[in-house]
Amino acid sequence: MNRRQFGAGAVAAGLAGWAAPRPARAQPEWPARPIRLIIPYPPAGGTDVISREMANRIGMGTGWNIIPENRSGAGGNIGIDLVSKAPADGYTIGMGQCANLAINVTLYPSIPYQPLRDLSFISLVAVQPNVIVVSKASPFRTLAEFVAGAKAKPGGLTIGHSGSGTVGHLSSEVFNIRAGIETVIVPYRGAAPVVTDLLGGRVDCFHANPLAVRGMLDTGELRPLAVTSPRRMDLLPEVPTVAESGYPGFEAMNWTGLVAPANTPAAVIARLNEETQKALTRPEVVARLAAEGSVPNPSTPEEFRRFCAAEIEKWGRVVRDARVQVE
Numbered sequence: 001m002n003r004r005q006f007g008a009g010a011v012a013a014g015l016a017g018w019a020a021p022r023p024a025r026a027q028p029e030w031p032a033r034p035i036r037l038i039i040p041y042p043p044a045g046g047t048d049v050i051s052r053e054m055a056n057r058i059g060m061g062t063g064w065n066i067i068p069e070n071r072s073g074a075g076g077n078i079g080i081d082l083v084s085k086a087p088a089d090g091y092t093i094g095m096g097q098c099a100n101l102a103i104n105v106t107l108y109p110s111i112p113y114q115p116l117r118d119l120s121f122i123s124l125v126a127v128q129p130n131v132i133v134v135s136k137a138s139p140f141r142t143l144a145e146f147v148a149g150a151k152a153k154p155g156g157l158t159i160g161h162s163g164s165g166t167v168g169h170l171s172s173e174v175f176n177i178r179a180g181i182e183t184v185i186v187p188y189r190g191a192a193p194v195v196t197d198l199l200g201g202r203v204d205c206f207h208a209n210p211l212a213v214r215g216m217l218d219t220g221e222l223r224p225l226a227v228t229s230p231r232r233m234d235l236l237p238e239v240p241t242v243a244e245s246g247y248p249g250f251e252a253m254n255w256t257g258l259v260a261p262a263n264t265p266a267a268v269i270a271r272l273n274e275e276t277q278k279a280l281t282r283p284e285v286v287a288r289l290a291a292e293g294s295v296p297n298p299s300t301p302e303e304f305r306r307f308c309a310a311e312i313e314k315w316g317r318v319v320r321d322a323r324v325q326v327e
Contacts, residue, residue, distance in 0.1 A: 030265075030267075030268055030271075031064055031065075031090060033065075033091065034064075034066070035064060035067070035090070035092070036066075036067055036069055036086075036092045036093070037055050037068045037093055037094065037095065038069055038071050038080075038082055038093070038094040038095070039051045039052075039068055039071070039072075039079065040071060040072060040073075040077070040078065040094065040096070040100055041070070041072050041079070042072045042190065043070055045191070045211075046128065046209045046292065047076075047256060048068075048070065049211065049292065050095065050125060050126055050256055050294065051068055051095040052068050053288055054095070054125060054258070055068050057279040058275045058276065061275060061278055061279060075100060075107075075108070075163060075165040076099050076100030076104070077100055077104055077111050077112070077113075080101070080115075080119075081111070081113045082094075083119065083259060083260065083261060084112075084262070085113075085118075085261070087261065088120070088262065088264045088265075089264070089268075090260065090264055090265065092260065092261065093122065093258055093260045093272065094259050094260070095125070095258060096256070097254060097255060097256045097257070098254050098311065098315070099163075099166050099167065099254075100165075101119075102115075102308060102311035102314075103165045103166075103315040103319065104165050105312050105315075105316065106316035107164070107324060107325075107326060108165070108326055116308065116312070118261070118262050119259045119260065119261065120259065120261065120262055120264040121269075121302075122257070122258035122259060122269055122272045123257060123272075123273045123277065123298050123299050123301065123304055124256070124257040124299040124303070124304050125255075125256045125257050125280065125296070125297065126255065126256050126280075126294040126295060126297055127255045127294065127295055127297045128209070128210065128255070128256075128292070128294040129227045129252070129293065130167060130168050130171050130207040130210075130227070130252060131209075131210050131227050131233075131236065131239070132175075132205065132207050132208075132224065132226045132227070132242070133198070133205070133223060133224050133225065134146070134198070134204065134205050134206075134222070134223050134225060135201065135221070135222060135223070136220055136221055136222065137201065140204075140205075140225065142225060143245040143246070147179045147181055150179070150182065151180070154182040155183070155184060157204045158184045158185075158186050158202075158204045158205070159172045159176075159183050159184070159185050159205045159206065159207065160186045160188055160205070161185065161186070161187060161188065161194065161207060162188055162194055162212070163187065163188070163189065163190065164187055165326065167207075167253070167254040168206070168207040168208060168209065169187070169207075170252065170319070170322075170324065171207045171228050172185050173322040173324055174250075175250070176322075178247050178250060183205075191206075191208060191209060191213075192212070194208070195216065195222075198222065199221060199222075209254070210236075210292055210294075214235075214291075214293070217236070224236060224239045225245075226240055226242045227239050227241055227242070228241070228250065228251065229241060230251050233293055235291070235293045255311075257304055257308075258272065258276060270301075273301055276298060277298045280297075280298045281296070281298075
């Protein structure tokens with residue numbers, strides 16, 4: 001072989017080696033690292049409790065490491081905004097609820113995300129009514145008596161709520177309209193200070209998350225007047241609904257659901273949905289939710305999206321009709 005032949009052969013061999021396809025690098029199976037669960041409210045509240053229970057149960061059933069992270073503020077908007085702007089890789093999810101996925105869309109002049117555009121919907125998790133409560137020292141023993149007292153002294157009674165845009169806030173506004181009464185609606189930062197002022201006689205009534213008042217209902221320090229669900233609660237079977245107390249069709253339900261950034265892979269959403277559904281059928285999860293007045297409400301991703309769209313429209317009408325503004 002002469003030098004020219006050798007050189008040509010070497011170049012050809014080099015090009016052949018360069019052009020040969022390399023084996024594709026296998027993608028790690030999801031999840032290959034911990035999943036962050038953003039909780040858009042402070043620790044120990046209703047959303048926090050449900051979120052941590054779900055993280056625990058899904059983790060136990062799959063071996064996944066789901067790490068809860070509280071990122072509260074702006075009526076839950078800060079946490080959900082963080083989810084909406086996270087990489088759509090399945091490693092950041094969030095526990096949304098009625099306020100930050102539906103009510104706040106209309107209540108706030110602007111929010112930094114749009115749920116239907118910026119989020120992927122995984123599954124609804126649970127629904128929960130409010131309990132309308134007064135202190136044991138209150139003269140009102142029924143909802144009718146409270147309404148009569150408010151009508152006798154327009155603007156003389158107060159209703160506290162745990163934060164602007166919460167279902168308790170909107171429930172109070174809607175009830176005032178339905179009952180034809182005028183009360184002073186007082187915003188607080190969380191349920192604990194409302195309960196403190198209720199017990200101290202500085203506020204007259206509270207549309208409360210059941211978890212926030214369960215202990216004081218058990219001890220008799222607070223008195224329930226009605227629940228805002230369409231049917232009586234298993235937790236408080238002796239307490240009538242607002243509807244059966246003279247206001248047919250009245251319903252104000254909080255709800256929670258898992259979301260992820262928009263464009264999260266469909267296979268990841270499907271797997272998260274599957275494991276959420278499994279967790280919500282476990283007897284211990286059902287019992288834990290029931291203990292705080294919640295009912296499991298799993299759904300498909302598509303059902304959750306349609307439900308959220310309907311809730312945005314529903315609560316938008318309430319905010320506009322009641323002329324509710326953020327305090």
